[in-house]
Amino acid sequence: MSDWEESEPNAAVCAPITYNARVFSSSTGRGRARGAYRGQRNNDANWRARGGDSSDNRDNRRNYRQESGNKKVIIIPSNKVGRVIGKGGSKIRDLEYESEAKIKIGDSRGNDTNITLFGTDEAILKVENLINDLMEERKPKEIVTHTNESNVATNEFLKKNSHGEEVIDWDKLNAFYDNQQKERYEKLAPIVKDFYKEDPVVSNMIPAEVTRWRLTNNDIQVRRTFDDKPGLLPVPNPILTFEQAFHNYPEILGEIYKQGFTQPSPIQCQAWPILLRGEDMIGIAQTGTGKTLAFLLPALIHIEGQPTPREKREGPTVLILAPTRELALQIEKEASKYQYRGIKSVCLYGGGDRKEQIKTVTKGVDIVIATPGRLNDLVLARHLNVINFSYIVLDEADRMLDMGFEPQIRKSLFDVRPDRQTVMTSATWPSGVRRLAESYMKDPIQVNVGSLDLAAVHTVTQQIMFVDEEDKEAALFEFIKNMDKNDKIIIFCGKKATATHISTEFCMKGIECQSLHGDRDQTDREAALEEMIDGTVNILVATDVASRGIDIKDLTHVINLDFPRHIEEYVHRVGRTGRAGKTGIALSFVTRNDWAHARDLIKILEEANQEVPDELFSMAERFEAMKLRKERNGGERRGRGGRGRRDSFY
Missing domain, CATH: 3.30.1370.10 (K Homology domain, type 1)
Incomplete structure (x- = not known):
């Protein structure tokens, strides 16, 4: 079972039997x-x-x-x-x-x-x-296209094969299904997606001015993800102020002013014109760049702008899928800050009170924020019908695929209406995310903030400390002993057991801390995060459940007690600090067992203009030499009952 979701085993198929309970x-x-x-x-x-x-x-x-x-x-x-x-x-x-x-x-x-x-x-x-x-016994389902006057089922989907046996005619069955779906979609209420009226200042920006702005704002690159078909509108120019995006929505502007923002982030500047125009969009950007607000404010306008009144709709209008409970709760918290026309949201996640979640959905909400497991659960149980969603967001899509949620996403979104608007955000652009985009998006515009190469935020100083495995704990306690009283730290561990052990050791030494990992109850996880945010404690010991979706604005340090198994997770851990223009420090303990990550770590350090220790170069060279040696020798060979030669770190 993963840190983030409840497992969803398939129930056994039950053979018929003839007596009751x-x-x-x-x-x-x-x-x-x-x-x-x-x-x-x-x-x-x-x-x-x-x-x-x-x-x-x-x-x-x-x-x-x-x-x-x-x-x-x-x-x-x-x-x-x-x-x-x-x-x-x-x-x-x-x-x-x-x-x-x-x-x-x-x-x-x-x-x-x-x-x-x-x-x-x-x-x-x-x-x-x-x-x-x-x-009670279930009668086997028959394949039926229609019934005649005597209510006798016809068998139009059967044909005889070359052996004279009756088999299903899949071509006819698929054609029938497509026709049935088409009829269902035609009965749906129409939706409106275009709410954008371009400000004259934005309209008059010349191409050279737009190019210069994108280059100076994290080298933003904008293009159609797939083929640029004839008849598609050109990519809209970026807005430069909140007023240029929402001059027709003063209530939205009022909510933005309440939050104290002075200007939109680069991805917001480019995303809002695209989404308000009703286009599908893929936003590729690192964490902490304002992606949540980029898709959330257009969603509010989309909800209120539909021709069918909200009270007459058959279900919620907006669906936001997130990989972890913490990120889902973070999005809900962000959504609750913007009060617009009485729009309501609900957060559905494994570990929460399912009965209360169903009750809230039944009473009526406009926005559903969910993790894939719980969404799939409620869709299968028919408490939610995805055909009613007309604005869908897949947030942190790469993380959802890393966690193995693709089957649940596809099952949950199987019935989604074809004319919906779809938004996808991701920190990286792997083949799996591209495949998902091809399945669910129509002519999307892709906005890349910065390079597509893996990179850590440049406001963080990345430090490397080489230690033996058995010395990690002592090095950590020495660091904690010398930390400033105003420092706020997340310590990342590779295993839940390690996180439990470290937090227990802290408590025994009288050091106040909290822990966040998959073995803790949901209420405890929420309390741990809340105490870290409000300053009750300054140390959070966590697994990678906290590497995304955690927004602690005054976090000063990230410590990688255990180096992550995937280099992408290193980038996300580091991104917990140095947010919203502030600076931070990321300290990583590196042992001999981490040498496989040395070359990738060097690239990330060099890209961010960080100091690269000579030992890291040496470590990368030794690992590559070991791989070449294995290739020449045909890999490790072990005889029956014997032990193969183990390559030395040195």
């Missing part, structure tokens, strides 16, 4: 219940041996039950447990939500499984009836 409990205690249960099983076996098959016997067994306070144990066939659990546990959560009872799946005894129900008598009765309904 049997219920058993005992008012005299658990011991008697188990003994009676074994006796019942023996009676069942004897009954089968006698060849008994009367409906009376089946009914007696099915109805054998006794109440025990606010708890009841029912017994269902083991091969039907999947019906109660559902995909990723979605069905059991729905049953609990609908009945207000609690369900516990118990031990399986061969063909039967115990399920314990908790709650009021009314709740238990309701959930028991719901489970009994699930146990």
Whole structure:
């Protein structure tokens, strides 16, 4: 299980069986219940041996039950447990939500499984009836195009193969599906995407002036991502002030002024004209560059500007997908700062109260901010219908793919309307992100802030300390001992166990700190982050769950106690400090085991005009020499039961 999301296992496919749930409990205690249960099983076996098959016997067994306070144990066939659990546990959560009872799946005894129900008598009765309904036999689904007057299904999707066997005609079936989807989309309410009226000052910017501005603002590059088809509008000029972007939306300007901003960031200057015009956009920029506000303010205008009144829409209008709980909560916090026409948002994430999240969605919201796992859960459970979203954001798309969320994203967005507006942000531009853009975006405009090469923010001083693995902890404590009282630090660890160990050691030494990693409850994670932001503590010990989506404005230091497994994560860790024009320091402990990252680290240090230690060059050369030696020798060869030669760091 990853740090960021709850696992979503697939429920087993249940084979059909012909009897309903049997219920058993005992008012005299658990011991008697188990003994009676074994006796019942023996009676069942004897009954089968006698060849008994009367409906009376089946009914007696099915109805054998006794109440025990606010708890009841029912017994269902083991091969039907999947019906109660559902995909990723979605069905059991729905049953609990609908009945207000609690369900516990118990031990399986061969063909039967115990399920314990908790709650009021009314709740238990309701959930028991719901489970009994699930146990009813399901008729196999038929492939049907239409029914005739006598309601007899036709089989137009079957054809005979070369062996004379009836098989599915996939061409006809796919064509039928496409036609059905087209009819669904045609019934949807129309949407408006273009809300941009270009300011005369922006319109009159000459090409040379635009080029010069983009070059001096982090070398912004703007182009159509894919083919520049005939008939497409040219890329709009950047705006230079908030007023040029939102002169027709004084309420939005008022909200911006409340936040104390003086001028938009480079990506905002170029993104707002694109998004307000209704174009799809890919924003490639490092963290801390203002990407969230770049897509959030146009989303508010998009919501309010639709022809269908908000109260008459069938669901939320805007979907923002984020890779981690922390980033999702950070976006929600940012959204809550801008009050515009009563627009409401909800944050859906694993670890949060699912029942409350569903209740909020049911009451009505305009913006859904979600992690892929929880979104997929609620879409499969039919609490959300993505066909209603007309403005979709995939934030930190590269991170979502790194974390393996692509299947969940594709499942959740399977039904999304084709005329939507789609925004994607990413810190890098790997092939996976390009593939996602090709699937979900129409003629997107790509905005690159800075080079596409991996680079760390230039406001951070990057320092390297070479240590042995066993000396890391002592070096860390020495640093903490000498830190200034106003310093604020994140310490990144490679494992949750390491983070727990370090934070425990700090507490034992009387050093106040907080920890943030996947083994902590969501409430504890939120409290840890809040205490770091408000200054209750100045030290946060974390795993890479904190490398993105954490915005601590006065963070002075990042310490890489363990060097990250991927060099991209190094860049994101470093980017936690030196934000919003401030400076910061990133200190990385490098050991012999990190030599594979030496060459990439050198490139990042050189790009940011940082000092590169001679030992790092030496480390990179030794690693490359080792790789060449392995290639010449055909790689490491190990005999059975023997140990191969291990290359020395030196």
